[in-house]
Amino acid sequence: MIKIVLLGAGNVATHLYKAISATDNISVIQWYNRTLNNISLYKNEVNITDNLNELVDADLYIICVSDDAIETLSNNLPFEKRLVVHTSGSASLYDIDKKHYRGVFYPLQTFSKDVALDFTTVPICIETLRKQDFKLLKSVGEALGCQTYKVNPDQRPALHLAAVFVNNFTNQLYRVAHEITEHHGAEFDILKPLITETGKKVQDVSPYKAQTGPAKRNDKKTIKRHLKLLDNEHHEAIYKLMTSSIKKTHNGR
Numbered sequence: 323m324i325k326i327v328l329l330g331a332g333n334v335a336t337h338l339y340k341a342i343s344a345t346d347n348i349s350v351i352q353w354y355n356r357t358l359n360n361i362s363l364y365k366n367e368v369n370i371t372d373n374l375n376e377l378v379d380a381d382l383y384i385i386c387v388s389d390d391a392i393e394t395l396s397n398n399l400p401f402e403k404r405l406v407v408h409t410s411g412s413a414s415l416y417d418i419d420k421k422h423y424r425g426v427f428y429p430l431q432t433f434s435k436d437v438a439l440d441f442t443t444v445p446i447c448i449e450t451l452r453k454q455d456f457k458l459l460k461s462v463g464e465a466l467g468c469q470t471y472k473v474n475p476d477q478r479p480a481l482h483l484a485a486v487f488v489n490n491f492t493n494q495l496y497r498v499a500h501e502i503t504e505h506h507g508a509e510f511d512i513l514k515p516l517i518t519e520t521g522k523k524v525q526d527v528s529p530y531k532a533q534t535g536p537a538k539r540n541d542k543k544t545i546k547r548h549l550k551l552l553d554n555e556h557h558e559a560i561y562k563l564m565t566s567s568i569k570k571t572h573n574g575r
Contacts, residue, residue, distance in 0.1 A: 325381045403423060
């Protein structure tokens, strides 16, 4: 049994705790957060604490806090030469204090506390300095039922950047589409099958081959009609930027 201490109580920590609790070979033996309110719901399931000096011995300490807080939290851990990892896609492995054995256990997915997620579908990107630490983190990922990937310090931030494009930016485009449909009295739900199919399509073909629409066709009349419909300058700017990007990709201009 691999014994784990969770440090932090954000979206990632909450989903990670639930996923680990459903396994047999790994266990969260303690959960730390600087305020107990955020983890008090689980006090009958796991040992919770808001005192770093009460941390117990474990095989692995997983820091699940904001990027800016990783360094301070790792510095304040009252022990050394134990495996401490963070779950950030962009923070450096070296943000963890050098008194620890350092690593990254990055679940590449979007997490919201109140939205259910099948954790077995989450890819785990692992970065370590020592081979034995990689082996342990890989075992944790496999116990969760996840596909694990060994990544280097260049690949992980690049994956995180790409994730911002495919998730955060895409979701903002959904929000813009929602505003447009609301403004014209149309139902956003009518677009949901299209959203689903767009996501499914890139499972089988490259995004380049999957692209359709007026910008790819260089359909100037349709583009002009769309721009006339947009009475929000912000939406118009996004439309023009995306249209220009697609044109450049597929038409060289």
